[in-house]
Amino acid sequence: MSDESPLIRSLRAAVAAAPDDVPLRLHLAELLLQAGRNDEAVTEAAVALQHAPGDADARALMGRAMGLPPAPPAPAAPPAPASGDPGLPGPPPPAQDPRTRTDFDWAAAEQEVGDIVPPRFVDGTEAPLTADGLGDDPGDADAWDVDAPGAVRLADVGGMQEVKDRLEAAFLAPMRNPELRKLYGKSLRGGLLLYGPPGCGKTFIARAVAGELGAGFLSISLSDILDMYIGASEKNVHDIFETARAQAPCVVFLDELDALGAKRSRSHHSGLRNVVNQLLTELDGIAADSNDGVFVLAATNVPWDVDIALRRPGRLDRTLLVLPPDAAARDAILRYHLRDRPIEAVDLGKLVKATEDFSGADLAHVCETAAEAALLDSARTGTVRMINMKDLLGAAGQIRPSTDPWFSAARNVATFANDGGMYDDLLAYLKRKRKL
Numbered sequence: 335m336s337d338e339s340p341l342i343r344s345l346r347a348a349v350a351a352a353p354d355d356v357p358l359r360l361h362l363a364e365l366l367l368q369a370g371r372n373d374e375a376v377t378e379a380a381v382a383l384q385h386a387p388g389d390a391d392a393r394a395l396m397g398r399a400m401g402l403p404p405a406p407p408a409p410a411a412p413p414a415p416a417s418g419d420p421g422l423p424g425p426p427p428p429a430q431d432p433r434t435r436t437d438f439d440w441a442a443a444e445q446e447v448g449d450i451v452p453p454r455f456v457d458g459t460e461a462p463l464t465a466d467g468l469g470d471d472p473g474d475a476d477a478w479d480v481d482a483p484g485a486v487r488l489a490d491v492g493g494m495q496e497v498k499d500r501l502e503a504a505f506l507a508p509m510r511n512p513e514l515r516k517l518y519g520k521s522l523r524g525g526l527l528l529y530g531p532p533g534c535g536k537t538f539i540a541r542a543v544a545g546e547l548g549a550g551f552l553s554i555s556l557s558d559i560l561d562m563y564i565g566a567s568e569k570n571v572h573d574i575f576e577t578a579r580a581q582a583p584c585v586v587f588l589d590e591l592d593a594l595g596a597k598r599s600r601s602h603h604s605g606l607r608n609v610v611n612q613l614l615t616e617l618d619g620i621a622a623d624s625n626d627g628v629f630v631l632a633a634t635n636v637p638w639d640v641d642i643a644l645r646r647p648g649r650l651d652r653t654l655l656v657l658p659p660d661a662a663a664r665d666a667i668l669r670y671h672l673r674d675r676p677i678e679a680v681d682l683g684k685l686v687k688a689t690e691d692f693s694g695a696d697l698a699h700v701c702e703t704a705a706e707a708a709l710l711d712s713a714r715t716g717t718v719r720m721i722n723m724k725d726l727l728g729a730a731g732q733i734r735p736s737t738d739p740w741f742s743a744a745r746n747v748a749t750f751a752n753d754g755g756m757y758d759d760l761l762a763y764l765k766r767k768r769k770l
């Protein structure tokens with residue numbers, strides 16, 4: 335952004351100061367478009383449309399920025415403006431846009447829309463959500479990369495007040511405060527195990543915890559460690575903790591902790607035993623020197639498969655249940671996924687109600703499916719139209735909450751194997767939801 339013209343820069347500042355001044359924003363979008371920065375122009379036009387749904391200028395600009403044909407000399411019928419809104423898309427722009435086409439290039443348009451939206455929308459998988467520094471895949475690293483103290487804070491986690499309160503009391507407050515740590519000594523040692531259904535924010539929250547502590551973040555997927563050549567696994571575990579110590583303060587996040595549990599009987603894999611032992615050594619080492627600024631968080635979808643030795647006092651002895659996002663969290667997640675998309679008249683409250691039990695990943699999928707529907711429609715009619723409530727509710731209706739199967743399995747365990755009250759939180763939730 336250093337090559338930005340002074341005019342664009344000051345317009346940007348002006349827009350930031352008056353975010354709902356639509357003409358001002360469109361002016362900025364126009365300049366961006368002229369500078370060939372179509373993606374940013376699309377973004378600004380989309381935001382303008384959120385403030386002024388149906389604004390003809392904004393739509394026209396959006397159409398041009400997306401490289402759609404203006405008034406199509408297109409094969410079929412002239413575009414019937416979507417919702418009775420006149421003048422869409424506007425007259426041909428000063429044909430500066432090299433991408434002006436004579437017919438609709440759906441793939442290219444999709445790609446452009448794709449560009450303004452972070453890669454988390456790609457293909458419905460829930461994995462790589464890197465826009466805000468979430469969930470990069472740690473596995474393929476051959477050296478252990480510590481992410482610098484990140485931008486994600488607990489405030490970025492929508493809703494989930496209970497989880498936040500417990501994190502604050504059980505983990506953050508004491509960890510932040512070395513005096514307290516000394517005072518309470520041993521009782522504060524050990525890490526925290528996050529568990530719950532897939533896609534509900536465990537990784538996200540772990541990262542936010544690192545952000546709160548101003549610590550680096552070293553995320554390790556245990557199944558990846560185990561996949562590496564046999565015999566090297568223990569050394570890897572040791573190296574990981576060495577790296578973390580060298581870069582303290584640092585949160586070591588052990589994802590898929592269950593990969594190690596593997597019901598010892600199930601695996602005669604002696605290598606596995608060694609990895610567990612090494613991990614125990616490291617955890618105990620951290621407990622012995624509570625000042626070394628290495629914090630351990632772990633996560634699993636299947637806590638009942640976690641090796642019990644790892645759960646002994648002083649190790650990963652505290653658990654925190656991370657449930658599907660509550661209404662406030664769904665609101666935040668949906669807002670996040672829609673923020674750069676061209677939407678129109680979206681009643682978020684209604685959508686929040688229609689997505690009960692959906693995971694964060696499911697919600698991302700809803701937004702993506704709705705966008706696809708609108709894009710397809712635009713392609714078919716040759717008329718850009720915004721994503722509307724119908725698209726979103728339609729998408730929500732098609733998707734089953736992916737958390738259902740998890741709760742079915744968890745219910746049995748919580749009912750019949752609630753040793754030491756480990757699953758009390760889960761049972762309370764199931765009762766509250768009448769799922770018991």
Ligand SMILES: Nc1ncnc2c1ncn2[C@@H]1O[C@H](COP(=O)(O)OP(=O)(O)OP(=O)(O)O)[C@@H](O)[C@H]1O
Nearest residue numbers: 463468491492532533534535536537538663694695
């Ligand atoms: N409370 C929340 N506020 C904002 N975004 C959230 C929240 N919960 C989840 N998300 C979003 O949902 C996405 C999925 O969450 P995440 O990957 O952390 O789930 P997970 O529990 O680690 O899943 P898995 O078990 O599959 O590893 C996150 O990237 C995040 O964008």
Ligand SMILES: [Mg+2]
Nearest residue numbers: 536537589633
């Ligand atoms: Mg995860």
